[in-house]
Amino acid sequence: QGGLKGVESENPNAETINFLLEMADEYEKKGDERFRRDAFRKAAGALKQQSVKILTFAEAIAIDNIGKSSAEKIEEFARTGRVKKLQNLQNDPMVKLQGLFTKIYGVGPSLADRWIRQGYRTLDDIREKAHLTANQQIGLDHYDELNTRIPRKEVEALGAHVVRAARAIDRDVQLIIGGSYRRGADSSGDIDIIITRQGMSSTGQLIDFLDELVLKLTNEGFLTVALAAHRKSHVDDTDGNKWQGCCVLPKDEYPGDDGSEVDDANTSDNDGSHERPNNKSNKDGWRPIWRRIDLLLVPASQLGAALIYFTGNDIFNRSIRLLAQKKGMRLNQRGLYRDVLRGKGNVKIAEGELIEGEYERKIFRHLGVHWREPHERWC
Ligand code: DCP
Ligand code: MG
Ligand code: MN
16 A cells, blocks of 8 residues: 555556556656656556556567566566566665655756765755755655645545635636546546636636635635746746645545545655654644645636646657657647648747647547547556
């Protein structure tokens, strides 16, 4: 328990998938060799689609998106219940340290590297010696909570809370929980909420609504902090159409009457090598957990493209964008476009004519690919 990263445990390959994701995690921490991280994540995604247990190299390599190295590791795992390479990575003190530091929200591999070279070895070193941005400070202050996955039921309760607040302001807004939740994960790293409204063709009209919603949710204590927008945001649009921050679910809205889900939520997938200062129970035994939340404004005319984008996963997005490109089209979070004009050095001159933005299924159709349900989009 705890280790299963959003994989439904009844999947016959759940343990193998989990192991592949652990491999990916190690390469994520390592920083270099990102292609290996992606390869293991792709393999894990591919296994999620299988209905029988995969045990051998031959079975594994026959599956799309599973490469030679992953297939070897899958067989080793099936044979021996462990994989040498994973153990080596997990025991490498430098990789461990990279992992400890990059799990601070807002800290990437290169900064973690620099800190290690500067001789920092613990979170206390960071706390005392490093220069932190506001975001990184929040990440450090709420290290354990923000590294604890959110059980699906809590995602639902958080979503329901936001929906109620949103409807009280404007009963015609539509809210959809995207991200890993929409893909059916049984736990999520954060909650991604797509907000749209019929008849609103630009985000401009929705921004006033978002301001009001954020104010309301902040005043009542649901939203705890706003995180400054990243400069290198993966959302390729102007700011103001999204809000990123943290939230807490009010005590009486936690799912489960005995609060057991709250305890499950505390089963963190990190290595446990550090203390958990922020999860101390208060007097009545209840402990609020800070969660990451993204609110995303989307004009109704772009809902389909935005749904594809914010449902992911990121690897699925990359491959479907690439496919669009190969077919002379361009897919982004706003729509599918044709005839993208490119100049010298492949520089885009014009966006091209919009083919479709409103409906997910139509975008798939125009791309000439079979419809894939959100839960089939793990790679
Ligand atoms: N996304 C993307 N490329 C990125 C980051 C995100 O295409 N570099 C898209 C796909 C993701 C979606 O945005 O599914 C939401 O991003 P999250 O980081 O919230 O990722 P998930 O919701 O998929 O997973 P998690 O459970 O970790 O939040
Ligand atoms: Mg998410
Ligand atoms: Mn997110």
